[in-house]
Amino acid sequence: MPVTLHDLARKLGVSVATVSRALSGAPGVAEETRRRIVEAAEAMQYRPNVLAQRLQKQRTDTIGFIIPTFGPRFSDPFFSELLAGIGNEAAVHEYDLLVSTRPPGEEEMIAYERMVQERRVDGLLVVRTRRHDPRIEYLQSHHFPFVAFGRCEAEEPFPYVDVDGEAGMYRLTHHLIAKGHRRIAYITVSDALMFSHYRIQGYRRALEEAGLPFDAELIVEAGMSDEEGFRAGQALLRREPPPTAIIAATDLIALGVMGAAESCGVQVGSDLAVAGFDDISLASLAHPPLTTLRQPIYAIGQTICRMLLERILQGTIAEPYRLLQPELIVRASTDFVYPSE
Amino acid sequence: MPVTLHDLARKLGVSVATVSRALSGAPGVAEETRRRIVEAAEAMQYRPNVLAQRLQKQRTDTIGFIIPTFGPRFSDPFFSELLAGIGNEAAVHEYDLLVSTRPPGEEEMIAYERMVQERRVDGLLVVRTRRHDPRIEYLQSHHFPFVAFGRCEAEEPFPYVDVDGEAGMYRLTHHLIAKGHRRIAYITVSDALMFSHYRIQGYRRALEEAGLPFDAELIVEAGMSDEEGFRAGQALLRREPPPTAIIAATDLIALGVMGAAESCGVQVGSDLAVAGFDDISLASLAHPPLTTLRQPIYAIGQTICRMLLERILQGTIAEPYRLLQPELIVRASTDFVYPSE
DNA sequence: GTGAAAGCGCTAACAG
DNA sequence: CTGTTAGCGCTTTCAC
Numbered sequence: 001m002p003v004t005l006h007d008l009a010r011k012l013g014v015s016v017a018t019v020s021r022a023l024s025g026a027p028g029v030a031e032e033t034r035r036r037i038v039e040a041a042e043a044m045q046y047r048p049n050v051l052a053q054r055l056q057k058q059r060t061d062t063i064g065f066i067i068p069t070f071g072p073r074f075s076d077p078f079f080s081e082l083l084a085g086i087g088n089e090a091a092v093h094e095y096d097l098l099v100s101t102r103p104p105g106e107e108e109m110i111a112y113e114r115m116v117q118e119r120r121v122d123g124l125l126v127v128r129t130r131r132h133d134p135r136i137e138y139l140q141s142h143h144f145p146f147v148a149f150g151r152c153e154a155e156e157p158f159p160y161v162d163v164d165g166e167a168g169m170y171r172l173t174h175h176l177i178a179k180g181h182r183r184i185a186y187i188t189v190s191d192a193l194m195f196s197h198y199r200i201q202g203y204r205r206a207l208e209e210a211g212l213p214f215d216a217e218l219i220v221e222a223g224m225s226d227e228e229g230f231r232a233g234q235a236l237l238r239r240e241p242p243p244t245a246i247i248a249a250t251d252l253i254a255l256g257v258m259g260a261a262e263s264c265g266v267q268v269g270s271d272l273a274v275a276g277f278d279d280i281s282l283a284s285l286a287h288p289p290l291t292t293l294r295q296p297i298y299a300i301g302q303t304i305c306r307m308l309l310e311r312i313l314q315g316t317i318a319e320p321y322r323l324l325q326p327e328l329i330v331r332a333s334t335d336f337v338y339p340s341e
Numbered sequence: 342m343p344v345t346l347h348d349l350a351r352k353l354g355v356s357v358a359t360v361s362r363a364l365s366g367a368p369g370v371a372e373e374t375r376r377r378i379v380e381a382a383e384a385m386q387y388r389p390n391v392l393a394q395r396l397q398k399q400r401t402d403t404i405g406f407i408i409p410t411f412g413p414r415f416s417d418p419f420f421s422e423l424l425a426g427i428g429n430e431a432a433v434h435e436y437d438l439l440v441s442t443r444p445p446g447e448e449e450m451i452a453y454e455r456m457v458q459e460r461r462v463d464g465l466l467v468v469r470t471r472r473h474d475p476r477i478e479y480l481q482s483h484h485f486p487f488v489a490f491g492r493c494e495a496e497e498p499f500p501y502v503d504v505d506g507e508a509g510m511y512r513l514t515h516h517l518i519a520k521g522h523r524r525i526a527y528i529t530v531s532d533a534l535m536f537s538h539y540r541i542q543g544y545r546r547a548l549e550e551a552g553l554p555f556d557a558e559l560i561v562e563a564g565m566s567d568e569e570g571f572r573a574g575q576a577l578l579r580r581e582p583p584p585t586a587i588i589a590a591t592d593l594i595a596l597g598v599m600g601a602a603e604s605c606g607v608q609v610g611s612d613l614a615v616a617g618f619d620d621i622s623l624a625s626l627a628h629p630p631l632t633t634l635r636q637p638i639y640a641i642g643q644t645i646c647r648m649l650l651e652r653i654l655q656g657t658i659a660e661p662y663r664l665l666q667p668e669l670i671v672r673a674s675t676d677f678v679y680p681s682e
Numbered sequence: 683g684t685g686a687a688a689g690c691g692c693t694a695a696c697a698g
Numbered sequence: 699c700t701g702t703t704a705g706c707g708c709t710t711t712c713a714c
Binding site: 003005016017020021024026048049051052053054055056057235 | 706707709710714
Binding site: 002045047049050051052054055060062067079080083084087088091092096097098099100101104111118121175225226227228230255256258259262281282285286287309323 | 343386388389390391392393395396401403408419421424425428429432437438439441442443444447452458459460461509565566568571595596601603622623626627628653
């Protein structure tokens with residue numbers, strides 16, 4: 001049986017109120033009394049019952065993070081780093097982090113409703129936003145504190161951190177054009193995902209500005225895995241004539257493309273340029289190393305967590321809209337000049 | 342202001358006890374009364390306050406998972422899949438999952454003490470066990486429910502799921518020997534990690550049984566990242582004579598080794614065999630595809646979670662010690678015969 | 683400076 | 699079958 005405030009109070013011959021005050025550092029306790037209480041608490045190994053504290057305070061001291069869609073073979077190198085950033089930041093502020101998945105076969109919104117309506121958490125982090133995002137609409141309509149990683153096409157503004165995928169892909173495409181490429185293919189993921197929507201726009205803008213035709217044959221949509229990238233890459237390499245460069249919406253997909261090139265006997269880094277987005281750690285170790293756009297995932301995790309705590313604790317966020325610029329990392333997979341036709 | 346049991350009771354002219362019973366499905370409520378209550382609850386959008394329920398029941402309905410050591414650039418493709426398994430299983434049983442990291446600069450045990458002593462969770466999942474594991478000793482001494490992924494050299498037995506790394510590496514090494522290799526190098530990680538300890542033992546046993554000498558020159562210790570694998574691979578390839586095969590303790594390391602081979606102009610799949618352990622999704626897409634030992638990570642996550650819930654709910658676990666056999670997946674990185682000397 | 687007492691919202695024993 | 703009551707362990711007025 002754990003020691004309670006009551007036990008301590010009885011032992012010391014004071015009231016529970018005094019003990020509570022002394023331990024919480026509230027004013028109005030004689031220094032001498034406080035000392036005695038703190039000492040006894042130490043000696044008796046007193047630990048507050050967080051459940052009781054929470055019920056009384058009507059706060060959970062917990063933030064929530066609902067992991068976006070999940071299959072058995074979900075594997076995202078990206079995700080662990082984001083979680084590390086969030087988790088560490090939460091821990092620093094002594095907040096618990098509740099992680100939830102959508103149980104197999106369950107509606108996604110149910111997880112959100114549980115969190116919000118049953119008040120399991122004080123605030124939520126939303127990631128991988130969609131253009132029209134019911135989660136965000138729901139949270140807004142319930143005035144529930146949240147911060148998103150990613151923007152979305154919502155009526156009301158909301159606090160977010162995002163990486164400027166449009167600008168990033170623009171610069172990357174521009175880089176490829178400067179290297180002499182004219183047939184630049186693009187592997188996109190679902191346009192319903194906000195980041196995907198922005199990224200492909202950057203690609204299109206760069207083509208336009210360079211006066212290059214937009215060729216629907218060179219656009220393929222794939223799922224967000226290396227396996228899917230492999231398939232999409234193969235499909236693109238069968239085009240006639242084939243592209244001389246392939247941009248993938250994510251590094252994971254780009255790694256799949258490199259596998260596909262290998263399987264087709266195409267040499268990445270001389271016959272074909274390949275580039276991705278994210279700069280996962282494997283990008284620099286691929287053969288050849290992969291050109292990509294780096295986003296500071298760990299720092300983003302920290303930032304969205306800190307912003308959410310700001311919102312919860314102070315009711316407002318000093319700098320609620322943050323758009324970060326990704327850094328173009330040119331590596332051997334694109335660092336060669338393609339001979340002009 | 343959310344609707345409480347009290348509000349409902351007053352509205353319906355019954356007592357809170359009756360409402361509580363009706364909603365929880367407890368016996369002893371007239372069918373007609375129950376119907377009225379359930380209807381009203383629905384209509385008024387009643388949601389139980391989980392904090393109050395927990396305080397009263399003295400259970401948190403939450404399990405905890407403390408993520409092992411974490412740097413800013415922590416990135417483990419492996420980990421997201423494990424978390425998916427755990428999270429989905431917890432959700433199915435309506436348990437919350439509390440994920441905690443060790444805040445930067447804090448002792449690891451502090452996170453465990455918080456969880457246990459402040460009763461934030463009903464049980465814990467421990468992963469990446471160490472030979473001598475203070476976390477496990479601590480949990481045992483406090484009689485706190487937990488299940489581990491991995492064994493350890495503890496006095497008292499404890500429930501775990503593990504993959505037989507010794508047997509796996511034995512079979513893999515045997516496979517390489519059968520392919521004609523005689524100089525088989527091994528990249529290990531810290532021997533303090535239980536899985537690492539077992540894996541290298543399988544390698545040694547296979548060498549012994551084949552009558553091959555054990556050459557300390559061919560063993561290198563590395564950290565658990567692709568970058569470290571790259572460095573270790575380079576070091577091994579500089580040996581004189583170099584190994585004809587390299588086994589890495591993990592796939593991530595093996596991928597780094599393949600990068601190193603590339604950088605040294607060594608052809609993996611003909612000059613050099615490389616193999617790993619885990620079967621992460623990138624293994625099959627490497628160039629050439631990587632031979633490895635597959636462990637069913639998602640299923641392991643589900644299983645340790647289910648076992649923990651069994652322990653919490655029933656006090657005991659039907660099958661508390663589970664040792665799974667990894668599956669040897671032979672791919673092109675080792676699937677060639679090395680000419681005998 | 684300290685104590686008594688009233689809850690936070692819920693469950694469960696005990697009566698009726 | 700239903701209501702009354704007593705907590706779960708803590709914080710926080712309000713008196714003294």
